Amino acid sequence: MNWRMKSGNDWGRLDLNFKNLSEISDYVNERVKVEDLTIENYISTENMLPNKGGIDVATKLPSAKTTSLYSKGDILLSNIRTYFKKIWYAEKDGGCSNDVLVVRARGEIEPKFLYYVLSNDKFFEYSSATSKGTKMPRGDKSAIMQYQIPDMPLEEQQTIVSVLSALDDRIAENKKINHHLEQIVYCNFNNFLDSSVKLTTTLYSLADVIDNRGKTPPLVEKSIYPIIDVRTLIGDTRLVEYKNAQKYVDEETYNNWFRSGHPKRFDSLISTVGSVGSIKMFLENKGTIAQNVVALRPKNTIGLFLYQLLLSIQGKLKAYDIGSVQPSIKVTHFMKQEVEIPDLKSITDWEKSIMPVVLLIENNSKEADQLIELRDNLLSKLMSGDISVID
Numbered sequence: 001m002n003w004r005m006k007s008g009n010d011w012g013r014l015d016l017n018f019k020n021l022s023e024i025s026d027y028v029n030e031r032v033k034v035e036d037l038t039i040e041n042y043i044s045t046e047n048m049l050p051n052k053g054g055i056d057v058a059t060k061l062p063s064a065k066t067t068s069l070y071s072k073g074d075i076l077l078s079n080i081r082t083y084f085k086k087i088w089y090a091e092k093d094g095g096c097s098n099d100v101l102v103v104r105a106r107g108e109i110e111p112k113f114l115y116y117v118l119s120n121d122k123f124f125e126y127s128s129a130t131s132k133g134t135k136m137p138r139g140d141k142s143a144i145m146q147y148q149i150p151d152m153p154l155e156e157q158q159t160i161v162s163v164l165s166a167l168d169d170r171i172a173e174n175k176k177i178n179h180h181l182e183q184i185v186y187c188n189f190n191n192f193l194d195s196s197v198k199l200t201t202t203l204y205s206l207a208d209v210i211d212n213r214g215k216t217p218p219l220v221e222k223s224i225y226p227i228i229d230v231r232t233l234i235g236d237t238r239l240v241e242y243k244n245a246q247k248y249v250d251e252e253t254y255n256n257w258f259r260s261g262h263p264k265r266f267d268s269l270i271s272t273v274g275s276v277g278s279i280k281m282f283l284e285n286k287g288t289i290a291q292n293v294v295a296l297r298p299k300n301t302i303g304l305f306l307y308q309l310l311l312s313i314q315g316k317l318k319a320y321d322i323g324s325v326q327p328s329i330k331v332t333h334f335m336k337q338e339v340e341i342p343d344l345k346s347i348t349d350w351e352k353s354i355m356p357v358v359l360l361i362e363n364n365s366k367e368a369d370q371l372i373e374l375r376d377n378l379l380s381k382l383m384s385g386d387i388s389v390i391d
Contacts, residue, residue: 016150016151016152016385017151018148018149018150018151019148019149019151020145020146020147020148020149021103021144021145021146021147021148021149022145022146024105024106024108024109024114024149025075025103025104025105025106025109025114026103026104026106027101027102027103027104027141027145028068028069028070028071028074028102028103028104029068030068030069031066031067031068031069032066032067032068032069032094032095033065033066034061034062034064034065034066034067034095035065036095037061037067037094037095038061039057039058039059039060039061040057040058040094041092041093041094041095042058042061042062042067042094042095042096043055043058043070043076043088043094043095043096043097043100044058044062044096044097044099044100045078045079045080045086045097045099045100046058046059047059048076048078048086048087048088048100049086049234050084050085050086050231050234050244051084051085051241051244052085052086052087052119052372052376053086053241053244054088055088062097067095067096067097067098068095068096068097068098068100068102069093069094069095069096069102070090070093070094070095070096070102071090071093071104072090072091072092072093073089073090073104073105073111074090074102074103074104074111075087075088075089075090075102075103075104075105075111075114075115075118076088076089076090076096076100076101076102076103077100077101077103077118077127077139077144078099078100078101079099079100079101079138079139079141080099080136080137080138081136081137082124082127082128082131082137082139083124083128084231085121085124087115087118087119089111089112089115099138101139101141101144103118108154109149109154109157110154110157110158110161112161112165113152113157113158113160113161114149116160116161116164116379117149117150117383118147119376119379120376120379120380120383121376121380122380122383123147126143126147127139127140127143127144127147130143130144150383160382163378163382164375164378164379167371167374167375167378168375170371171368171371171372171375174364174365174367174368174371175237175368177364178237178238178361178364178365178368181357181360181361181364182238182361184357185308185354185357185358185361186308186311188354189305189308189309189312189350189354190312192342192346192350193340193342196342196343196346197342197343197346198340198341198342199340199341199342199343201338201339201340201341202335202336202337202338202339203296203334203335203336203337203338203339207268207296207297207298207299207306208296208297208298208299209294209295209296209331209335210260210261210262210263210267210289210294210295210296210297211260211294211295211331212258212260212288212289212290212291212293216290216291217249217253217257217258218249218250218253218257219247219248219249220248220249220250220253221248222248223248223249223250223251224286225248225249225250225251225253225254225286225287225288226242226245226247226248226286226287227245227246227247227248227249227287227288227289227290228240228242228245228263228269228282228287228288228289228290228293229245229246229247229289229290229292229293230271230273230274230275230278230290230292230293231244231245231246232244232245232280233269233270233271233275233278233279233280233293234275234278237365238280238281238311238361239280239281239283239361239362239365240269240280240281240282240283240284241280242284242287242369245287247290249288254288258288262287262288262289263282263287263288263289263295263297264282264285264297265282265283265284265285265303266281266282266283266302266303266304266307267281267282267295267296267297267303268280268281268282268295268296268297268303268306268307268310269281269282269289269293269294269295269296270293270294270295270296270310270317270334271292271293272292272293272294272328272329272330272331273292273327273328274292274327275327276318276321276327276328276329277314277317277318277321277329279307279310279311279314281303281307282295283362294331296310300344300348301344301347301348301351302348302351302355303351304350304351304354304355304358305341305347305350305351309339309341313337313339316337317329317334317337320333320334320337
């Protein structure tokens with residue numbers, strides 16, 4: 001049978017044989033007691049990060065007595081809206097929700113190699129195309145098991161894994177460094193507040209609001225003007241995840257459509273629906289915001305202080321959630337939140353002192369994005385035969 005017609009995932013390697021995913025792996029159907037889990041090893045679609053970003057810590061455990069089990073070396077796939085590309089190679093044992101598929105490789109294939117094959121965009125295109133449903137499309141488990149996997153010699157699999165894992169290790173190290181740098185900034189911010197003269201004011205007097213609520217603008221294919229929505233505010237970094245952007249506008253729409261203007265460098269962006277209260281810093285001078293995101297900009301300072309201030313009261317902002325079906329907060333509500341701030345000169349001096357650390361975080365984040373792009377391009381080329389593992 002022609003494998004291209006069967007699965008639609010044309011790798012371009014005519015020198016390769018292929019096997020169905022069902023021939024080299026199985027879904028795991030074992031259960032684990034919820035009482036034996038923690039938020040650190042419980043995985044749901046909510047704490048799986050889009051665009052192959054791995055996982056975040058769960059906010060809570062399920063109310064059920066048992067849930068699906070996974071083990072170290074298994075591959076976890078979010079089966080809701082598979083176009084979000086949520087996948088994780090398990091580095092520990094734990095449990096996951098029923099909306100997460102657990103794939104376990106059999107002995108004849110390297111598990112990490114299978115993970116990289118399923119991380120390729122071709123797999124997500126295939127799983128999305130075979131999904132069922134409209135509002136909340138779910139992957140077809142039977143169709144997923146028909147996806148075809150390159151049947152490479154084990155030695156070649158292991159070489160590919162070593163190349164791609166080296167890039168993953170560097171990406172992880174960059175993120176780890178940034179996490180420490182962000183903690184330094186936040187501790188420095190708290191120390192600054194403790195040692196400064198405080199004045200009681202309101203958040204509204206501190207910031208201007210950019211709120212682009214209205215009709216969805218005309219969209220185009222990928223361009224230099226991404227639309228920053230809630231999914232770009234999800235991730236394990238404090239900066240906007242531009243690579244998560246799914247929608248774009250052209251230059252004419254960018255200049256003429258949005259009534260309230262656009263975010264600027266060092267603005268603070270906050271989600272108002274879904275993952276309400278998610279806060280990220282905007283570090284580009286391009287892009288605009290969707291209806292579910294607002295930008296806050298200080299009147300007289302750079303924006304670094306405002307960003308840290310918002311993080312410090314994030315819990316209070318989330319408490320304004322008024323959604324019944326879907327979580328949501330109104331700008332007019334959280335702008336009433338009272339805060340204590342030092343005098344303007346003190347804020348300005350603090351921002352100047354902390355700016356080098358913020359720029360280092362930005363550079364590390366950009367390098368990580370470049371490494372991710374390199375890794376994904378390498379994976380596609382290795383699978384297609386454009387380059388060999390010897391190269």
